[in-house]
Amino acid sequence: MKYISTRGQAPTLTFEEAMLTGLARDGGLYVPETIPQMSKDDISAMAGLSYEEVAFRVMRPYIGDSFTDQEFKEIIAKAYSGFGHSARAPMVQLDSNHFLLELFHGPTLAFKDFAMQLIGQLFQVALKRSNERVTIVGATSGDTGSAAIEAFKGLDAVDVFILYPHGRVSEVQRRQMTTPTESNVHALAMDGHFDDCQARLKDMFNDFEFRDGVRLAGVNSINWARVLAQVVYYFTSAVSLGAPDRKISFTVPTGNFGDIFAGFIAKKMGLPIDQLIVATNQNDILHRCLSTGEYITDSVIPSISPSMDIQVSSNFERALFYAYDQDGAAISALMEDLKTTGGFTLSQGIIDRLSQDFVSGRVSESETSAQITKSLAVHAELLCPHSAIGVDVADRLRKADVPMVTLATAHPAKFPDAVEAATNIRPPLPARMSDLFERNERVTRVGNDLEALKSLVMERIAK
Numbered sequence: 339m340k341y342i343s344t345r346g347q348a349p350t351l352t353f354e355e356a357m358l359t360g361l362a363r364d365g366g367l368y369v370p371e372t373i374p375q376m377s378k379d380d381i382s383a384m385a386g387l388s389y390e391e392v393a394f395r396v397m398r399p400y401i402g403d404s405f406t407d408q409e410f411k412e413i414i415a416k417a418y419s420g421f422g423h424s425a426r427a428p429m430v431q432l433d434s435n436h437f438l439l440e441l442f443h444g445p446t447l448a449f450k451d452f453a454m455q456l457i458g459q460l461f462q463v464a465l466k467r468s469n470e471r472v473t474i475v476g477a478t479s480g481d482t483g484s485a486a487i488e489a490f491k492g493l494d495a496v497d498v499f500i501l502y503p504h505g506r507v508s509e510v511q512r513r514q515m516t517t518p519t520e521s522n523v524h525a526l527a528m529d530g531h532f533d534d535c536q537a538r539l540k541d542m543f544n545d546f547e548f549r550d551g552v553r554l555a556g557v558n559s560i561n562w563a564r565v566l567a568q569v570v571y572y573f574t575s576a577v578s579l580g581a582p583d584r585k586i587s588f589t590v591p592t593g594n595f596g597d598i599f600a601g602f603i604a605k606k607m608g609l610p611i612d613q614l615i616v617a618t619n620q621n622d623i624l625h626r627c628l629s630t631g632e633y634i635t636d637s638v639i640p641s642i643s644p645s646m647d648i649q650v651s652s653n654f655e656r657a658l659f660y661a662y663d664q665d666g667a668a669i670s671a672l673m674e675d676l677k678t679t680g681g682f683t684l685s686q687g688i689i690d691r692l693s694q695d696f697v698s699g700r701v702s703e704s705e706t707s708a709q710i711t712k713s714l715a716v717h718a719e720l721l722c723p724h725s726a727i728g729v730d731v732a733d734r735l736r737k738a739d740v741p742m743v744t745l746a747t748a749h750p751a752k753f754p755d756a757v758e759a760a761t762n763i764r765p766p767l768p769a770r771m772s773d774l775f776e777r778n779e780r781v782t783r784v785g786n787d788l789e790a791l792k793s794l795v796m797e798r799i800a801k
């Protein structure tokens with residue numbers, strides 16, 4: 339299995355290389371050269387299997403020779419052993435034909451753990467084998483960073499640096515990043531928004547001398563291995579509701595478009611998915627683009643669903659790549675427009691192609707709060723604000739006769755202020771992390787300054 343860049347100009351890589359590289363050298367994102375197919379029988383045979391077994395079957399065709407079957411099975415087993423629920427991704431029913439897929443039973447209480455725990459184990463095995471070290475730098479609006487730190491802390495071959503926007507993450511998110519004691523963990527609180535953190539991260543990757551000098555590796559949601567890990571729960575949930583013999587729909591609280599893109603891949607592999615619904619908060623660039631074809635960046639308005647507060651949705655580039663029939667030159671041109679003018683416009687033909695696969699909806703702040711209140715009253719479910727946005731859009735757009743799975747992307751205890759404001763209930767942390775607020779914090783304040791960031795990384799890894 340080979341991986342190609344969405345901009346058509348970077349070298350073709352193996353799975354392991356694409357995973358260790360992250361962003362392609364032409365600025366593009368890696369995608370598999372062809373998408374492996376699952377037959378109806380392959381999908382039927384998943385019924386009743388463990389999460390880990392389905393994970394092996396869904397991901398194996400993408401791995402190529404990078405890992406042996408035995409290695410890959412052990413990696414999967416380790417990745418999910420720290421989850422607080424034996425089903426890993428259990429489902430509860432909200433209403434007739436509406437289900438909530440709970441993706442928050444991992445160590446940092448958000449769905450990012452599904453990908454990050456796997457990637458931590460994959461890196462560890464690959465780097466041990468080649469006797470190399472890498473420097474991981476990630477940018478986060480909160481959940482990616484905590485998941486990355488949790489996955490990489492204490493691993494011998496890795497230093498992990500996480501940039502988060504100072505003062506703009508929840509206290510639980512911050513503490514999950516600043517309280518680990520392992521010396522290979524570096525939490526950096528940067529002045530600015532998440533988009534600023536993401537921009538400095540991209541600058542570091544585009545500085546090839548620095549990138550090669552510190553052996554920079556990326557684990558942001560553009561990393562193909564992360565997208566791949568997320569494909570699995572579309573299969574487990576759809577099969578438990580009757581796929582492949584009936585169609586299933588999904589609603590996904592969306593920011594960087596990684597999670598919903600995994601659903602698109604599941605569909606392309608053969609899973610019978612009817613609607614794939616993009617749910618956004620007031621930072622609705624994706625909803626506007628899918629409705630009008632205008633992808634125009636604006637400033638970020640902080641919301642009560644901070645993990646979706648972004649204006650540049652990186653993985654959307656992958657969806658555009660397929661909408662443009664894998665034309666790397668066309669994608670390069672769009673991204674050049676985005677860089678120079680702050681936006682681009684899609685033709686009606688491309689909007690039509692995208693709308694065959696994606697539908698979208700936007701939820702305001704007051705509607706988010708109202709949905710948290712309503713879900714508790716009507717469904718007896720305490721939702722985090724991101725999940726509430728999903729449920730709200732799903733209820734507006736779903737078809738009565740097709741089962742709808744809404745992805746619950748974080749545990750309500752990760753965003754207790756918003757939940758308490760809407761319900762008067764302050765959701766407690768699960769027992770296994772109840773001492774989070776007593777642990778000591780360790781964090782470095784940094785400015786929005788590329789040179790200073792590069793020096794800091796080089797100094798720290800020299801020690």
Ligand SMILES: *Cc1c(COP(=O)(O)O)cnc(C)c1O
Nearest residue numbers: 481593594595596597645747748
């Ligand atoms: C990251 C995140 C999202 C958005 O997921 P994308 O893959 O970036 O679209 C939604 N909800 C929560 C809780 C998250 O952490």
